[in-house]
Amino acid sequence: MPIRLNNVSFTYSQGTPFERHALRNVDLSIADGEFVGIIGQTGSGKSTLVQMFNGLIKPTSGSVIVNDILTTAKGVKLKPLREQVGLVFQFAEYQLFAETVAADIAFGPQNQGLSPEEVCRRVDQALVTVGLPVEIKDRSPFELSGGQMRRVAVAGVLAMNPKVFILDEPTAGLDPQGRDDILSQIAKLHKERGITVILVSHSMEDVARLVDRVIVIHEGELKYDGRPADVFRHGAELKSMGLGVPQATEVLQQLRSRGWNVPEVALTVEEAKTAILLALRDRGYKG
Ligand code: ADP
Ligand code: MG
Numbered sequence: 538m539p540i541r542l543n544n545v546s547f548t549y550s551q552g553t554p555f556e557r558h559a560l561r562n563v564d565l566s567i568a569d570g571e572f573v574g575i576i577g578q579t580g581s582g583k584s585t586l587v588q589m590f591n592g593l594i595k596p597t598s599g600s601v602i603v604n605d606i607l608t609t610a611k612g613v614k615l616k617p618l619r620e621q622v623g624l625v626f627q628f629a630e631y632q633l634f635a636e637t638v639a640a641d642i643a644f645g646p647q648n649q650g651l652s653p654e655e656v657c658r659r660v661d662q663a664l665v666t667v668g669l670p671v672e673i674k675d676r677s678p679f680e681l682s683g684g685q686m687r688r689v690a691v692a693g694v695l696a697m698n699p700k701v702f703i704l705d706e707p708t709a710g711l712d713p714q715g716r717d718d719i720l721s722q723i724a725k726l727h728k729e730r731g732i733t734v735i736l737v738s739h740s741m742e743d744v745a746r747l748v749d750r751v752i753v754i755h756e757g758e759l760k761y762d763g764r765p766a767d768v769f770r771h772g773a774e775l776k777s778m779g780l781g782v783p784q785a786t787e788v789l790q791q792l793r794s795r796g797w798n799v800p801e802v803a804l805t806v807e808e809a810k811t812a813i814l815l816a817l818r819d820r821g822y823k824g
Contacts, residue, residue, distance in 0.1 A: 544600075548597045591615075639674040642696050667695070687719070688719065691719065708738070736748060789802065799816045
């Protein structure tokens with residue numbers, strides 16, 4: 538399910554006093570199996586952008602083509618697209634509605650016309666994937682903790698077996714444990730099933746550690762699109778956009794400004810440590 542955006546702009550409430558330009562001239566393509574991170578300040582257009590990917594929002598100008606389907610074409614059927622491009626909304630737990638966890642997760646696959654047995658299998662599998670015990674099935678989603686509710690929402694989208702899996706700030710508001718759990722499950726899913734994963738995040742650490750490609754959005758425009766090691770080199774520019782770089786990179790960039798011979802970017806603490814030890818050796822430190 539390759540995704541291609543050509544010169545996409547989007548304006549909310551066009552022609553009214555509330556008009557808001559959310560995206561401007563965005564060009565972008567995402568190939569099968571990529572793991573892409575999208576970062577940008579609040580209000581930069583990330584959520585608007587990802588809703589283009591499954592046709593929920595259509596461009597005001599420009600075109601969006603998903604798997605050869607032009608989302609703005611007349612009479613185009615978007616239901617198959619929405620099943621194959623699964624989107625977990627920001628604060629998705631607010632959209633839980635059914636009486637039981639199982640019924641909530643089953644909603645999507647049921648609408649796909651699968652047999653009850655297959656639906657049941659999908660529900661169980663999705664629960665395991667998000668790390669929830671199968672016993673939770675008969676509970677009300679509203680009795681669960683925030684982190685558990687978030688996982689139920691993630692499971693509901695996964696149960697449709699999407700080919701592209703989009704998560705809009707899936708860790709926002711979770712404690713560090715819940716955050717790490719969800720992220721490692723997402724990484725595992727990408728590795729094991731090879732599906733395209735698109736992760737909207739405001740954590741530079743998470744993006745640096747997980748994704749193969751980072752897209753930076755600022756005031757509706759695509760500012761950077763590249764490998765994390767290349768994008769995070771632009772520390773000063775990212776800061777001017779209200780963003781940062783991973784802490785490991787920050788440390789190296791500070792050392793460089795003091796004349797140390799270290800690389801500009803480290804994506805993990807481990808990488809920074811290795812670089813600093815090498816530089817220390819260079820400086821004749823024998824520790
Ligand atoms: P992000 O996800 O990066 O926080 P959004 O895509 O939600 O950004 O929003 C981009 C811009 O569009 C913001 O200025 C926001 O206020 C505006 N916006 C978002 N949703 C709506 C809406 N439903 N109606 C009007 N303006 C909106
Ligand atoms: Mg958003």
